[in-house]
């Protein structure tokens with residue numbers, strides 16, 4: 001009986017980190033409309049600005065845990081860590097903090113506070129797993 005209980009605990013422990021990333025993938029749907037309206041014109045499969053496509057089918061794999069094209073030691077989205085995520089730094093015009101070149105995103109504009117809050121919440125959901 002005891003061994004079954006331990007096996008169950010082990011299974012739950014193994015599943016929890018994976019659930020963080022599953023949530024992250026699912027909740028990208030909440031952020032995607034912001035990308036579609038403000039980013040995809042320059043970040044699409046056919047012409048990915050900075051090597052990054054933010055189209056729905058590509059965005060997760062090109063962002064989460066993926067290295068930046070310009071500063072490979074920095075991740076575009078560091079799961080759970082907005083302040084270490086180049087995308088977050090770019091939309092707050094703080095990318096110089098990690099030595100990234102280029103401009104803020106979107107160039108010459110700033111996303112609304114509520115949009116940035118949604119993106120920050122999404123990155124926080126993406127706990128390491």
Ligand code: HEC
Pocket residue numbers: 034035038039040041042043049050051052067068069070071076086087090091101102103104105106107111
């Ligand atoms: C007018 C075109 C344009 C728009 C709109 C735009 N981008 Fe960019 N983006 C670029 C270009 C060009 C680069 C590469 C040069 C640079 O980093 O500034 C880039 C680079 C980036 C990078 C760094 C990629 C890497 O691997 O180094 C991120 C992250 C990014 N953009 C996110 C966004 C997000 C999020 C939005 C929307 C909120 C957005 N961009 C809107 C043109 C654009």
